[in-house]
Amino acid sequence: MIEKIEIKKVASYNPIGIEITNLKKVNFIYGANGCGKTTISNFLHNTSDTKFENCTVNWKNTQELKSLVYNKEFRERNFGKGKIGGVFTLGEATTEQISAINEKIEELKIIKADGVKKRETLNTQIQKKETLENNFKETSWTKIYKKYETVFKEAFTGSLQKESFKNKLLSEFSSNTKALLTFQELTEKAKTIFGKVPQNIALINAITFDRIIEIENNPIWKKIIVGKADVDIAKLIQKLNLNDWVNQGRNYIQENNTCPFCQQETISEDFKKQLEDYFDETYLSDLNTIKTLKEEYSSLMNNIVNELNSLETNQKAFPETKLNTDRFSAYLKTLISQNTTNGEYLNNKTKEPSRSIELVSIKEQLDLITELIVKANAEITKHNNIVANFTVEKNSLTQSVWKYIIEEFRTDITKFNTDNNGFQTGNTALQSQLTAKLKEFSDLKIEIENLSRNVTSIQPTINEINRLLKSYGFLSFKIEPSLEEGFYQIQREDGTIAESTLSEGEITFITFLYYLQLAKGGSSEETVNDERVLVIDDPISSLDSNVLFVVSTLIKDIIKSIKSDTGNIKQIILLTHNVYFHKEVSFIDGRTKFCAKTNFWILRKNDKFTNIQSFIMENPIKSSYELLWQELKNENVKSSITVQNIMRRIIENYFKLLGKYGDDDLIQKFTTKEEQEICSSLISWINDGSHSINDDLFVELQDRTIENYKKVFKDIFVLTNHEGHFNMMMGISELIKSEEEGISTAQYN
Structure with a gap:
């Protein structure tokens, strides 16, 4: 059975188109000429036509049935070649044969019903499985991806959609064997590996300071450097501790004998000789050693400090530095301070060699700085190793991230897998059962076709069509077998071919009779018992009013069999523009207002495009008399003018035209003056020439x-x-009527 039809981008249907949903066993679609009814019937006749590529039809449980369409193209297809294709029905079959076929058909229905239940159960389970997967997909995306998107998005590359992320999560859950790392370890690695591709970092040059330490430890700094002791002036110089003062003064002894100290001519050659002997080669050698070591020390320290200052500046400016620059700066500051102190000590020693000094050891600070550089180079080496193996390291970290995630959400994933596997196992079993049921259905269908083939004939169709023609007054022609086996032709009483001389109405009627026989039988022996859907588009064109009722009667017989689920016709879709035909064919029994197996629609064409309105089970096509009652029941009608006019027209139709009641007959039924006046106001407009009196009445009332x-x-x-x-027209049941005895009629609507 068809459940939904969608028509768009064809004929009068725009790109949005229409959807005919909730189709039932019996469906009535009313629409004026040119509003798109034939487009629908042509589509259902041939859904594969390329012009209908944007149209769709949905079948219940995806079980497609044969669609048999009657429209003007049907006549052209079947009555334009001088012969008509035969319709096979169960003709010459014995009672036993028909009974056997019917038993098989009933058995086939049971198998089909069982198969439909299994398919519905399977579809329900598939839907539950899809719901489970969708919920898990949404949960995974919200609880996992969104939580770690900022930190580990690089690890999710290739899985940045909900579906792909869910699939990746399940895949990693079943295959990931990486060792579990902590979140901190992962984030630290991610800083290097994720994001932009890392580059090699140059190692920091190591500093060498062995020579500086050697100079610092030289015993010369502690040595008291004085002149030769066995010289006559030695005792005085040493007693007065004037070594350094005298030594400095020697540089000022002039060529003459003037003393640089007292500026008297007291310097003798002997005194000069004693000074030279006192400050001998040993003394001068020590002075030279002090000077040389001081200069070397200062040069080495200046080089190291400059190098370290440059290193500090560069590393602080380098965003990916591995050096602990804060500590480095602290150590360097201390080193510079120590170097300044040692510089002062060395200057003092140079000026006063006789003093013993002890330099501040810078080894500890240089060792601390060296340790920082060594640690930084170790980190740089790790970083460069990662760069050298970036792809491997990135893949490894990605696996580690997924491992961390699946372990954190192991409970959720395990529950999903358990539930999903349960659905999968059940669905596989149901699919297997359904396949077996389809095989059973197919085998039995072939058996029925074989049984039907032996007892089918086109002659019963000839007899039935001729019977209907005769019973409805078409006596001048009939259907006869053609000379070509399996075909009919239309003949006059004298045997001549009548097709070219038939009127439009006659052709329409006989075409429809042929269609009805085709609906009950089949175009071949194998298709006699096939289930089918009927689509009937305006079957009463060119027919007079008498034949209209004949056609509606024939269709109503089919509708009854569809509603009772007897025969092989499972659904009917009737399209018409004729209001009277629509009312006649959709009439149920005068008592039943709605039928759960029937739905109604109206097609309209507005602004060159077709749209549709659904009325569900309520028949939208009513007579003007019914519409008056419907308007009277409408609670939104509050105008006394409108209500009075509606009531007047109902009284005119029912009592005056049909019941032959006179005005006074109705008015005199009332006993009070007021009621008689109101009754008069309702019916007085019926009589021509009495408007002046009624206008006065209206003003009064x-x-x-x-x-x-x-x-x-x-x-x-x-x-x-x-x-x-x-009560019938107002929709008041007998029960309500009895309960409302004595209640004001103001409450009946």
Whole structure:
């Protein structure tokens, strides 16, 4: 059975198109000529036509049935070649043969129903499985991806969609064997590996300071450097501790004998000789050693300090530095301070060699600085190793990230896998059962086709069509077998071919009779018992009113069999533009208002495009008389003018035209003056020439309540013994009527 039809981008259907949903066993679609009915029927006749590429049809449980379409193209396909294809039905079969076939057909229905249940169960389970997967997908995306997107997004490359992320998570859960790292370890590695591709970092040059330490430890700094002791002036110089003062003064002894100290000519050659002997080669050698070591020390320290200052500046400016620059700066500051102190000591020693000094050891600070450089170079080496093996390291870290994630959410993933595997196992079993049921259905269908092939014939169709033609007054032609086996032709009483001389109405009627036989039988022996859907598009064109009722009667017989689920016709879709035909063919029994197996629609063409309105089970096509009652029941109608006019027209139709009641007959049914006046106001407009009196009445009564009008209106039916008609048209059941005895008629709507 068809459940939904979608038509768009063809004929009068725009790109948005229409959807005909919730199709039932019996479906009525009303629409004026040119609103797109034939487009629908042509599509259902041939859904594969390229012009319908944007149209779709959905079948219940995806089980497609044969669609048999009647429209103007049907006549052209079947009555344009001088012969008509035969319709096979169970003709010459014995009672036993037909009974056997019917038993097989009933058995086939049971198998099909069982298969439909299994398919529905399978579809339900598939839907539950899809819901489970969708929920897990959304949960995974929200709880996992969104949580770690900022930190580990690089690890999720290739899985940045909900579906792919879910699949990757499940895949990693079943295959990831990496060792579990902590979140801190992962984030530290991610800083280097994730993000932009890392580059090699140059190692920091090591500093060498062995020579500096050697100079610092030289015993010369502690040595008291004085002149030769066995010289006559030695005792005085040493006693007065004037070594350094005298030594400095020697540089000022002039060529003459003037003393640089007292500026008297006291310097003798002997004194000069004693000074030279006192400050001998040993003394001068020590002075030279001090000077040389001081200069070397200062040069080495200046070089190291400059190098370290440059290193500090560069590393602080380098965002990926591995050096602990804070500590480095502290150590360097201390080193510079120590170097300054040692410089002062060395200057003092140079000026006063006789003093013993002890330099501040810078070894500890240089060792601390060296340790920082060694640690930084170790980190740089690790970094460069990662760069050298970046792809391997990145893949390794990605695996480690997924391992961390699946372990954190192991409970959720395990529960999903358990539930999902349960659905999968059940669905596999159901699919296997369904496949077996389909095989059973196919085998039995072939058996029925073989049985039907032996007892089918086109002759019963000839007999039935001729019977219908005769019974409805078409006596001048009939259907006869063609000379070509398996075909019909239309003949006059004298045997001549009648097709070219038939009227439009005759051709339409016989075409429809042929269609009905085709709907009940088949175009071949094998298709006689096939289930099918009927699509009937305006079958009463060119027919007079008498034949209209004949066609509607024939269709209603089919509708009854569809509703009772007898025969091989499972659904009907009827399209028409004729209001009278629509009302006749959709009439149920006069008592039943709605049918759960029937739905109604109206097609309309607005602004060159077709749209559709659904009325579900309520028939939208009513007579003008019914529409008056419907308007009267509408609670939104509050105008006394409108209500009064509606009631007047109902009274005119029912009592005046059909019941032959006179004005006075109705008015005199009331006993009070007020009720008689209201009744008069309702019916007086019926009589020509009485408007002046009624206008006065209207002015007098226009402020009266609508309830008074309704009470008198109902009482007209009650007092004339037509209360049953009133209740029927107002939709009041007998039970409600009995319960409302004595209640104001203002409440009946």
